[in-house]
Amino acid sequence: MISVDEALSALFALVEPLDIEHVPLREANGRILAQDVTATRTQPPFAASSMDGYAVRRAEVEPDAMFKVVGESAAGHRYNGSLRAGQAVRIFTGAPIPDGADFVVIQEDTTRRGDLITLGRNIGNKDNIRPAGTDFEIGQAVKAPLRLRPADIALLAAMNIATVPVTRKPTVAVLATGDELVQPGEAPGPDQIVASNSFGLAAMLDELGAETRMLPIARDNSGSLKQALTLAQGADLILTIGGASVGDHDLVAPVAAEMGMEQSFYKVAMRPGKPLMAGHMNGIAMIGLPGNPVSAMVCGTVFVAPVLRKMLGLGTAPQPLLTAPLGVDVPPNGPRTHYMRARLRNGKIHPDARQDSSLLSVLATADALMVRPVDDPARAAGDMVNYLEI
Numbered sequence: 454m455i456s457v458d459e460a461l462s463a464l465f466a467l468v469e470p471l472d473i474e475h476v477p478l479r480e481a482n483g484r485i486l487a488q489d490v491t492a493t494r495t496q497p498p499f500a501a502s503s504m505d506g507y508a509v510r511r512a513e514v515e516p517d518a519m520f521k522v523v524g525e526s527a528a529g530h531r532y533n534g535s536l537r538a539g540q541a542v543r544i545f546t547g548a549p550i551p552d553g554a555d556f557v558v559i560q561e562d563t564t565r566r567g568d569l570i571t572l573g574r575n576i577g578n579k580d581n582i583r584p585a586g587t588d589f590e591i592g593q594a595v596k597a598p599l600r601l602r603p604a605d606i607a608l609l610a611a612m613n614i615a616t617v618p619v620t621r622k623p624t625v626a627v628l629a630t631g632d633e634l635v636q637p638g639e640a641p642g643p644d645q646i647v648a649s650n651s652f653g654l655a656a657m658l659d660e661l662g663a664e665t666r667m668l669p670i671a672r673d674n675s676g677s678l679k680q681a682l683t684l685a686q687g688a689d690l691i692l693t694i695g696g697a698s699v700g701d702h703d704l705v706a707p708v709a710a711e712m713g714m715e716q717s718f719y720k721v722a723m724r725p726g727k728p729l730m731a732g733h734m735n736g737i738a739m740i741g742l743p744g745n746p747v748s749a750m751v752c753g754t755v756f757v758a759p760v761l762r763k764m765l766g767l768g769t770a771p772q773p774l775l776t777a778p779l780g781v782d783v784p785p786n787g788p789r790t791h792y793m794r795a796r797l798r799n800g801k802i803h804p805d806a807r808q809d810s811s812l813l814s815v816l817a818t819a820d821a822l823m824v825r826p827v828d829d830p831a832r833a834a835g836d837m838v839n840y841l842e843i
């Protein structure tokens with residue numbers, strides 16, 4: 454059995470970052486920026502007022518000073534003249550500062566009668582002007598790679614970037630296998646259950662930025678598996694679920710091998726998730742996940758998510774390990790890295806008492822996978838431990 458680190462390296466070796474496509478800005482949220490983009494303009498493009506008030510000359514600002522209002526500068530409509538001594542221009546937020554002005558008095562600090570304004574007594578030093586380029590200058594870069602968030606989309610819009618270079622979405626085929634499975638919403642027979650982890654993994658993949666293709670459930674016979682794996686052709690990554698262990702009906706590896714799968718590894722020293730396999734099938738990366746629902750989801754977090762990130766151009770890094778104190782004592786760990794379903798309470802990690810890999814109800818209430826290294830000795834409450842956020 455190989456270690457988790459060795460398995461992750463082997464998985465990274467199976468995939469490459471995908472090519473770039475250009476999408477309209479409205480479709481770019483959540484996508485991975487694949488090339489640096491640069492601002493095509495400066496923002497603001499002119500010195501602009503940050504308040505509603507009157508543009509004047511700073512040198513003339515003093516308590517009770519009077520000015521004649523000679524015009525108006527509104528957002529989108531500048532004042533075309535040049536300010537002279539004793540003059541003020543009515544100005545609004547976002548409007549260009551008129552030539553000759555270098556100060557904006559907010560309207561609350563003025564009294565207006567007809568064309569005349571009188572200043573108050575406590576004007577202060579703040580000029581209420583945003584110089585040109587306060588936000589960004591033409592040529593300023595947004596650096597790739599970057600998962601674009603709504604704030605990035607707003608920035609790209611302001612930079613007048615209407616089309617965005619992003620990494621193509623990896624197409625991932627998800628294949629649940631097993632005679633016992635039916636789809637959610639169907640009526641299971643007496644010996645059947647509802648496929649669950651395939652839906653959890655698909656949700657995880659969607660969130661990571663994949664184009665997820667749910668294949669029909671394959672039955673535990675080589676004809677059905679072959680048919681399903683044929684449907685998976687054209688994907689960038691195939692995820693099979695179940696049929697990975699040593700039972701008589703665990704057929705994924707032999708059938709995939711018949712169809713040309715070159716195995717990279719089988720079995721990882723981890724718990725849950727031991728019977729994980731991976732390889733290449735006709736040029737497509739394939740990961741065979743164990744069927745137990747929690748095992749499949751844990752492998753999704755530990756392996757599939759980093760692999761997807763590499764395909765999206767986000768580099769090769771494991772899931773970030775965080776640290777927190779233990780809330781309870783735990784016994785020594787065995788020869789496999791243990792990913793314990795746990796909850797963070799008041800900053801402390803509490804592993805659930807029930808760790809069987811079939812328990813989705815425990816996984817769903819967990820917000821952390823506490824990571825116990827191979828042969829970790831017993832730990833006491835208060836000891837620092839590593840965990841993955843889920």
Ligand SMILES: Nc1nc2c(c(=O)[nH]1)N[C@H]1C(S)=C(S)[C@@H](COP(=O)(O)OP(=O)(O)OC[C@H]3O[C@@H](n4cnc5c(N)ncnc54)[C@H](O)[C@@H]3O)O[C@H]1N2
Nearest residue numbers: 629648649650651695696697698703727743744745746748
């Ligand atoms: N003799 C041994 N038996 C087992 C070993 C072993 O080393 N020696 N390993 C155990 C471990 S660990 C795991 S994990 C499981 C993995 O089994 P498979 O990958 O072959 O998965 P299945 O047998 O098909 O299913 C296991 C379990 O999970 C349920 N399942 C499968 N797919 C789904 C799905 N899409 N949604 C919900 N539930 C699913 C299935 O009904 C079974 O209950 O093997 C152990 N056995």
Ligand code: MOO
Nearest residue numbers: 725726727748810
């Ligand atoms: O490794 Mo299995 O995934 O423990 O249940």
